[in-house]
Amino acid sequence: MSGSKRALADWTTGAEAIVYQSCAACGGLQYFRRSFCVACGAADPAQKRASGAGIVYATSLVCRAATPETRVHIPYNIVLVDTDEGFRMMAHGDNDLSIGDKVTARFAPFAGRLVPYFARTKS
């Protein structure tokens, strides 16, 4: 990132973490990392680690993949999760997840890297 602070490592850089940003000036939250707040433009929003807890917003079970590396994983479930912290993210999840399920993230190997993987939260 081009801001003054070093980026916290997260799953996009190979670490077992989900990181988001929150703006000290306006309180805005964002998941896609930027050196500024997308809502108000303030520089260097704070980086925070997410708890990995959330609720399933949408799901799609991929049964037709386009590369040899991803094809070995089919079927795999792409999910959108609304995190407890308040941002939405794309991830993988159990194939039987339903919209509205409470879920918790772990990390699973996929096509040569680690990706966030959600399973139902054990109550």
Added chain:
Amino acid sequence: MSFITGVGLTAFGRHEGSSSLDLMRKAAGLAIADAGLKRSEIDGILCGYSTVAPHIMLATVFAEHFGIRPAYAHAVQVGGATGLAMTMLAHHLVEAGVVRHVLVVAGENRLTGQSRDASILALAQVGHPDYEVPLGPTIPAYYGLVASRYMHEYGVTEEDLAEFAVLMRKHALTHPGAQFHDAVTIADVMASKPVALPLKLLDCCPVSDGGAAFVVSRERTGQIGVRVLGCAQAHTHQHVTAAPALSELGAEISIARAKAACGVDISDVRYAAVYDSFTITLAMLLEDLGLAGRGEAAARVRSGHFSRDGAMPLNTHGGLLSYGHCGVGGAMAHLVETHLQMTGRASNRQVRDASIALLHGDGGVLSSHVSMFLERMR
């Protein structure tokens, strides 16, 4: 004022041995002839892109290849909304007096020019490179996500979505240029191979070769004028992760702006041409545009509302789902068909009244929207 003065469309499907430029040239030639113009009268060119043959200056490459030296030329890239976005720009260019006759053209040998995997992979790159693409989603998966949520919120079923595939196929059976010529049933759609559930193979448009073109002019060149009444865009996001709630999607914003631009209401519309990359795309857009109530579009298909003889004939050529999808040219076929309907030249597909038409295009994952009203003038 601006008029669509000529249209050209190739058959969609396999054009073995044809390059993207070949398909563009073929469609462009048809459109210019249809407008009753000579190539030398074209002073503006807007073209789409080709995933098979990407180029940073495709409009100039095409102009040289085709043999004209326009006063204005460049490519436009807004995914599936490109065709209507180019038409909107052409409308403004001729209204502003920049040029007299704009050729809007696209063509791509997407089916025979590259593998299906390559097409799927190229298109999946509309996803976020760091936060989405590494998860292995495909375009059907992005729309599968949208579908799951829409079905959840509005009680739409997979059988409901199948209705749109069956309708588009039924329409395609009446067009000799369509990619598919076999009828399908709801049961066929339901039994088709899972692609990105809830979307199955027959919920998805095919990959095609094909080309489409039209000429947008300052004055009409024929007896019947097809005039751009008003148009508007909305761009709410690029990536599905960053999409707004289903109640604030771009189609509703762009149609509201288009209505405000020309004072036309949905009740004035007699023919609809709506982007249909997937069955869910068509279902949602019909409801976003106000052509059906929330969760009610499928019931309107069942009642014949969107059939050739219904109250609101829709994509009578078969749409992307069954006429085919060759990239930018895919959704341009909707406008070509609309023009044929408005000028009474749709032969066995002709509807009773296409005096005012609504067109809508969508690019990305419901990211970019263009709405447009066309009016027939005698």
